[in-house]
Amino acid sequence: MRIISERSCPAGRSAWKSHAVAAGAVAVTALVGGRAVDADSAWYKALDKPPWQPPPWAFGAVWTPLYASIAWAAGRGLSRSRRGEHARLAASLGTNLALNAGWNYLFFRCRSPRAGLAGTVLLDAGNAHLIVRTAAIDRTAAVALAPYAAWCLFATALNLSLVRRNPRR
Known part of the structure; x- marks a missing residue:
């Protein structure tokens, strides 16, 4: 049985391609950030x-499971998006993944908890934007992104604590 509001893949776009692209982008993010x-x-x-x-x-x-859920949610959202929203969702996802990997460079490579805090606050904003954009296409995919956003909020609190406990760094 199919729910009336559920979208299927628009003509010409196969779900496996959207999932493969999303999984590839998330894997690159994990590797580059790591x-x-x-x-x-x-x-x-x-x-x-x-x-x-x-x-x-x-x-x-x-x-590991967070990256898997991001890839699944992104693939689902991209496969169900229409032409204009597809490009916007892909841009939101790309920006979010760049912010995700970027935090590691700001914090570890720059050796700067302050820069890391700025990066994680931007990531939190990017997560909210990605969830809203995804929810407009597919609520199930948006819900799957909630644990990722929650963990990033926890990471922001942890990063803030590190800034406060290490004021000279």
Whole structure:
């Protein structure tokens, strides 16, 4: 049975292509962003971290399913979008993924919790925009992005704590 408001793929666009493009973009984001992370550096180890910071292994355990959900939601949204909204959703997704990978460079490569905080605040705004844009196309896909947005808000709070606890860095 098909729900009346549910959209199928517009003519000429196959769902598997949209999912493949989304998965590829998310994989590139994870690889590029991950290359900047150096949690074993003396600089990072010397930061005064809050007691509520998750253990190092938790980040990989959380990001793996989050990236999978982003890829799924993006593929679903892109495959169900119409011509004009398809380009806008793709642009929102691309911007969001660039902000996602960019945080790692701002924080770890620049060794700047302050720059990281600015980056994660921008990412939070990008997440809100991506969810709103996705919801206009497919609510299920938008709901699938909620854990990603929630984790990024948690990361913003953690980054803010690092800025406050390490004022000279």
